[in-house]
Amino acid sequence: MSEAPFALNRLAPPIRTALGVTGAALLAGLAVIVFGIWPARQQIRTLTAEIAQLRDTHASMKADIAGTQKQRAATEAAEAALKAFLDQGVLEPLLGSFSMRGKSLLDPLAKASGFTISSVKEERLIPLQVPAPPPQQLYARQLVEFTGYGAYTQIVAFVQAAEQTFPLAIVSGLKIESQIQTPERHKATLTFEWPVKGEKRK
Amino acid sequence: MNASLHLNLLKDDERFTSSPIRPRIMIPLLTLLSVAGLGVWWLLLTERLSGAVHEKAIREAHCAELTPARNQVLSLRAREKEVRAALTQLGFYRASRIRFGDTLMRLPQHVPASIQFTELRVPPPPPLPAPDPALKVKPLGPTNLVEAVSLRIAGRAGSSASDEAVRSLLDALRQPAYTNLIRKAEIPKGAFRQDSARGPAARESILFEITCACGERRFK
Numbered sequence: 001m002s003e004a005p006f007a008l009n010r011l012a013p014p015i016r017t018a019l020g021v022t023g024a025a026l027l028a029g030l031a032v033i034v035f036g037i038w039p040a041r042q043q044i045r046t047l048t049a050e051i052a053q054l055r056d057t058h059a060s061m062k063a064d065i066a067g068t069q070k071q072r073a074a075t076e077a078a079e080a081a082l083k084a085f086l087d088q089g090v091l092e093p094l095l096g097s098f099s100m101r102g103k104s105l106l107d108p109l110a111k112a113s114g115f116t117i118s119s120v121k122e123e124r125l126i127p128l129q130v131p132a133p134p135p136q137q138l139y140a141r142q143l144v145e146f147t148g149y150g151a152y153t154q155i156v157a158f159v160q161a162a163e164q165t166f167p168l169a170i171v172s173g174l175k176i177e178s179q180i181q182t183p184e185r186h187k188a189t190l191t192f193e194w195p196v197k198g199e200k201r202k
Numbered sequence: 203m204n205a206s207l208h209l210n211l212l213k214d215d216e217r218f219t220s221s222p223i224r225p226r227i228m229i230p231l232l233t234l235l236s237v238a239g240l241g242v243w244w245l246l247l248t249e250r251l252s253g254a255v256h257e258k259a260i261r262e263a264h265c266a267e268l269t270p271a272r273n274q275v276l277s278l279r280a281r282e283k284e285v286r287a288a289l290t291q292l293g294f295y296r297a298s299r300i301r302f303g304d305t306l307m308r309l310p311q312h313v314p315a316s317i318q319f320t321e322l323r324v325p326p327p328p329p330l331p332a333p334d335p336a337l338k339v340k341p342l343g344p345t346n347l348v349e350a351v352s353l354r355i356a357g358r359a360g361s362s363a364s365d366e367a368v369r370s371l372l373d374a375l376r377q378p379a380y381t382n383l384i385r386k387a388e389i390p391k392g393a394f395r396q397d398s399a400r401g402p403a404a405r406e407s408i409l410f411e412i413t414c415a416c417g418e419r420r421f422k
Contacts, residue, residue: 012213014226021230029237032244040247047254054261061268064275075278078285085292126327129294129421130343135287138342141295143326152310152319160303168295171302173326178319191326195295201342 089168091142091194098122102144102192105169106162113157115150115188123191127198140198143172146190152176155188162192169194298419300351305383312374314367316360320409323354324416344421351416353384356409358397364408368394372412386415 008016094101099122110117123143130138150158155176162169173191302324313319330344359367368389374380375387393411 018226018230022233025230025233025237029233029240032237032240036244037240037247040244040251044247044251044254047251047258051254051258051261054258054265058261058265058268061265061272065268065271068271068275068278071275071278071282075282075285078282078289082285082289082292085289085296090292123326124329126330127343128291129345129347130341131287131290131294133283133287134342135284135291137284137288139288139291139295141327153307156303156306160307163301163303168299170299171324174302174322174324176319176322178321193327195292 089166089194090139091196093196098142098194098196099144102146102194105166106146106158106192109161109165110146110148110158113150113161114154115148115158117146117148119147121145121147125196125198128195134201136201138198138201139195141172141193142196144192144194145173146188146192148188148190149182149185150188151184152186155186155190159190166194294421298349298421300383300417300419302383305380308379312371312377314359314370316362316364316367317357317371318359319355319357321354321356323356325352325354347420347422349419349421351419353414353416355412355414357411359408359410360406364410365394368408368410368412375412375414383416384414385417387412389413 008019011019091098091101094104099120103117103120107117121144123145126141126143128139128141148155159171159174163171170193171190172193173189175189177187179185179187306322327349331346333340355371372387372389375384380387390411390413393409393413395409397407397409
């Protein structure tokens, strides 16, 4: 352990100075590399990557913005198509009641065809198959049951009128029963189905 | 005696090499020059770093300027995506539509005079099956893409040639006029029978049932 200082002492002073200067310079160089060059290169590398990303982001933003008018037209066209679909007969509740809305829509047709509606009942809400990707606002199938009386031709005329007037209304259930007391007048239970707004996806 | 005497009066540190390059000078010098070179490199890197920081700030500012306009486009895009998804879902409903009116209107033309319908029935859609408990994520809607639709006709026929009358009706239901709705019509086993429930007077008449498999409702 005591060899080194002893060995240094034996060296001539100019050589000792040269060694000291060299050692100090090496230490200084190492310090410059470790605390200066290395971190600076790391930071530059990180910044270069961030700048490249910002450049890409900027380019994509400009491209997106350039397509604003086209996108606006596409969105408005899609919204117009949806509105047209909704206007075609997606059922909106009347004061919270789908059965009353259905009745208000079909009553005039029943009167015109001679079918007498005696009762209307809101039936099940059946969720509709969901596409991928799913919409936030889901739609469902609302069943509304109409019970009434009429001749076969009147019942069927009512069904035909409903199908023609409301293209989205579907007869999803039907029961026509003959009545012994009134052979020409049958009891009919018609289940109509409309698309309605269902749950909103969370 | 002619002997040569070699006299060395130099100390060790006073010896010089014959080379013009002296290691004890050159090594420290080169080391110092290297350190100076490293220092210059560091300075250049610092300059570059400062430039990169500045450039990043400029680019961030540019992006920030464009953000409101881009958010508007993204909002438009999200609205379109939502509307298109809603249209697709409603399209499933539209594709599943089935019409009974015209078929039912044509039906009396093909019913023989000796036949009287007692019931005509289309069962409402069946309840949805319970979701599979093994599934980790509950599906948002039904997973079945088709729904079976059937039509059941029950009636009574006068006893004379009742089988011919019922067969004629069954054949009529298989005609092209009905095939857009009715895919298959048949009399279930045991559904063509004597009306014994209403007493001896009614024994003359024959009861029958015809079940028709209609086109499926396809939700796709």
